Amino acid sequence: MRVCIVDDDPFVTTSLATILAAEPDVAVAGEGHDGNEAAALFERERPDVLLMDIQMPGTDGLAAAERILAAHPDARIVFLTTFSDDEYIVRALRLGAKGYLIKQEVATIAPALRTVMSGQSVLGDEVLDRVDALVSGLAASGAAALASAPGAERTGTTSPLDSLSERERAIVEQVAEGLDNKEIAAALYISEGTVRNHISAILQKLALKNRTQLAITYYRAR
Template identity: 55%
Template sequence: MRVLIVDDDAIVASSLATILSAEDDIEVVGQGGSGPQAVAGYARHQPDILLMDIRMPGGDGLSAAEQVLEHDRQARIVFLTTFSDDDYIVRALRMGARGYLIKQDVAQVAPALRSVMAGLTVMEGQVLERTATMGATMGETMEAPTGSLRAPQPRGYGERSAVFASLTEREYEVVEALSEGLDNAEVAGRLFMSEGTVRNHISAVLAKLGLRNRTQVAVLYYRSAGA
């Protein structure tokens, strides 16, 4: 796989390049230190994976990822950062990032990138824990996207991942609505059902999928989008 590394810490970027280049199946095609350099580097090198930090003084990684995905919705972007901030995680998932890793064990980066190349979305354990405790309702944590940010829908509505095979068509429609951050009233309005029926469908979805709250439903939806 061809990897572009972008991190404002030149030592970190260089170290990652050295570690990944030692792998037989990885070629580091370039390095950058800011969001604009990530966008330009992606256009120039067309890497298989863009491995990028989030907080960079020359232009943040989330904004850069948004620009890259506007031109290439199939871009594989993996964030490698020290921040497991809820807002960052949600924005990354919403825009269609393929991975969110924490800078702790760099030895796990290469295996994670291989998983992404295999079509999986990868999240470090600490990030998964954060997604499970973000809040009880989507309205509190999964706000509607702003600007040109949008939820990833590579399958198209109605084309579901196998992880949702146990759901009825109506239940899956509710899952799609929840993934957009709609509250019960908005889901009811879109799907032409009562709020009570929406609540019943949500309860059924949680029970069938073994999840605890609406946030976990949305996270599962985004994680399965690229599978």
């Protein structure tokens, strides 16, 4: 498989290139150090897999992935990062990334790339733990929201979002797209204070703790 590696630390890209080049079925097709280079590298090399960091100066990995996948929906992008941040995980999976690995798990990279080439997605152990925790929390909060939603018992509601008003659902959709309060206010022609009040009410209504859980609830309900 042909692999391109993008990380803002040249030492990391060189080290990963050395490790992967030692694998009999891996050829390193190129290296880059920011999101813009990642997009250009992908267009030039069309690798089987793009292995990329998330936090990079300028255009980050998530923005680069969004650009690449918009032009090439079948692109195989695997994130390799030091951060198992809930928001990053949600955004990466929403974009359509094929994997999310943690840099400390170096020995798992080559096997993970083979798994991706076989058509499956991969998550590092630490990431799986975070996803399991998020999903478990959502399952519990979703059940509570359904039980308390007005008319839920009568109408057979199957989604916690069914208890929201049209305006609230519009705000949830914007949150899931990654917009902040100022951007949501501009998009919906309301004040930031109104957005904050709506989000607080929505979180309370759905028994959720934060915007990340709200975004996951939205995508699970689609």
